Amino acid sequence: MKNLVAVTLFAAFVVGGTPGAWAAEASNDKSAQDSKAEHKAKQMPFHGKVSAIDKTAKTIALEGKEKNRTFQITSSTKITKDGKPAIFDDVTAGESVGGRAKESPAGKWEVVTLNIGTKADKAKRDEKHGEKK
Numbered sequence: 271m272k273n274l275v276a277v278t279l280f281a282a283f284v285v286g287g288t289p290g291a292w293a294a295e296a297s298n299d300k301s302a303q304d305s306k307a308e309h310k311a312k313q314m315p316f317h318g319k320v321s322a323i324d325k326t327a328k329t330i331a332l333e334g335k336e337k338n339r340t341f342q343i344t345s346s347t348k349i350t351k352d353g354k355p356a357i358f359d360d361v362t363a364g365e366s367v368g369g370r371a372k373e374s375p376a377g378k379w380e381v382v383t384l385n386i387g388t389k390a391d392k393a394k395r396d397e398k399h400g401e402k403k
Contacts (some may be wrong), residue, residue: 306379313382314339317368323361330361340373342380351386361386 316339318332328343343349349356361367361384369383 296382297400301302309322312373313370314372314379315368315370317366320361320363320367323363325358328358330367330384332367339379342378343384344380347384349384349386 321333322331331338331340368385371379
């Protein structure tokens with residue numbers, strides 16, 4: 271009888287491991303989920319007037335109340351001008367722009383979408399008045 275109990279316990283440990291191992295696995299799963307949440311990129315909308323353009327570094331700077339903000343244009347940035355597809359060379363200083371940017375792991379703001387011109391102005395006005403299209 272003792273042999274049967276010993277064999278059963280041994281088989282249970284081989285198949286299922288120890289209860290402490292189950293807790294360790296659950297802990298590892300949680301930490302993997304937490305690290306994914308930490309690495310999820312922050313996103314924010316932006317709008318303003320372009321104060322500077324660096325074509326070599328592919329960045330634009332927007333005028334701010336306290337300081338200028340710099341945004342990185344990437345190969346995946348979707349650029350539109352007056353609602354039509356555009357390219358980075360279409361951006362000029364003094365123009366109104368708007369869009370959405372995400373924070374890169376390096377801490378820089380990368381532009382996801384960039385809207386140049388009157389559509390950006392209209393979206394800004396609509397946002398102030400509580401209208402969304």
